[in-house]
Amino acid sequence: MTSTDLRLARPFGAVGTAMVTPLTEDGHKIDLDAAQQLAVHVVEHGHDMIVVSGTTGEAPTLTDVEKFELARAVRDAVGPEITVVAGVGTYDTAHSIDLAREHAKLGIDGLLVVTPYYSKPSQAGIISHTTAIADSTDLPVMLYDIPGRTGTPLAYETLLRLGENPRIRAVKDAKADLQQASRIMEQTDLVYYSGEDGLNLPWLSIGAVGIVSVVGQVAGELEKAMIDAVDRFDLAAAREAHHRLVPVVDAIMNHMPGAVAAKAALHLQGVLPHAAMRGPHVPADGDQMRMLGAALDAAGLL
Numbered sequence: 001m002t003s004t005d006l007r008l009a010r011p012f013g014a015v016g017t018a019m020v021t022p023l024t025e026d027g028h029k030i031d032l033d034a035a036q037q038l039a040v041h042v043v044e045h046g047h048d049m050i051v052v053s054g055t056t057g058e059a060p061t062l063t064d065v066e067k068f069e070l071a072r073a074v075r076d077a078v079g080p081e082i083t084v085v086a087g088v089g090t091y092d093t094a095h096s097i098d099l100a101r102e103h104a105k106l107g108i109d110g111l112l113v114v115t116p117y118y119s120k121p122s123q124a125g126i127i128s129h130t131t132a133i134a135d136s137t138d139l140p141v142m143l144y145d146i147p148g149r150t151g152t153p154l155a156y157e158t159l160l161r162l163g164e165n166p167r168i169r170a171v172k173d174a175k176a177d178l179q180q181a182s183r184i185m186e187q188t189d190l191v192y193y194s195g196e197d198g199l200n201l202p203w204l205s206i207g208a209v210g211i212v213s214v215v216g217q218v219a220g221e222l223e224k225a226m227i228d229a230v231d232r233f234d235l236a237a238a239r240e241a242h243h244r245l246v247p248v249v250d251a252i253m254n255h256m257p258g259a260v261a262a263k264a265a266l267h268l269q270g271v272l273p274h275a276a277m278r279g280p281h282v283p284a285d286g287d288q289m290r291m292l293g294a295a296l297d298a299a300g301l302l
Helices: 003-009 032-044 064-078 093-104 123-134 156-162 178-187 197-205 220-231 235-253 258-268 286-298
Strands: 015-018 049-052 083-087 110-114 141-145 168-173 191-194 210-213
Parallel strands (some): 049 083
């Protein structure tokens, strides 16, 4: 596949970060200057896509106005060459549509739409909800399939139906059903992005076009090296990058919430001035910070 073919096959880019939302030290406000600096940092370390107001961005704790300010700030910081995607999915269809329309006014490039959480709608309800959001703007949509948080997976038949909508272009998968995804990729035009850092290389090996990574904002160059190796069919190099990432993925994803760990790791790297969280999350404690520091050091990321 040529570089042109790859660009055309990747509607949102290849190396995506699920960006944390930097806050003031008391957690009361978004630190927009720090957000812009972080966005520039991840771009300089190999990313061509930034997702704001996602799970790692503590979206449920952000006001609508904060989400708009964050998207605008990141858009301004990275310029038009970098894809900026905003999370707009909620458990309320009308609210999600409002978020989609207001974000579309900010010049961003796409929308991330999570399966409605808490209310656990039927598959028919999910199709109705998601279609309404997708049809509310002209922006391309990335579905977010993460049943561990939403309580409801996207069914095979649902993905087939949603794949018929020309604005629904991709799936960020944190469900780990590679067989279902293989069938969907074969039967629709939907493309897949890995949404589970421990499975990034397996996802890429079966045809995922990229990643939306929590760990990537801490280890962007390694993630890019892995994707570049897969693109040139260099399995040995892809494995090498993957194995270097193993201790970092374990430290960030398996011992505390990813948002907490990512902020703490970025603070250890000197990228963020502190690791303040907004409740119900609390910052990493001393033992967690030491564990993260050891993992980053082992991967050569300090």
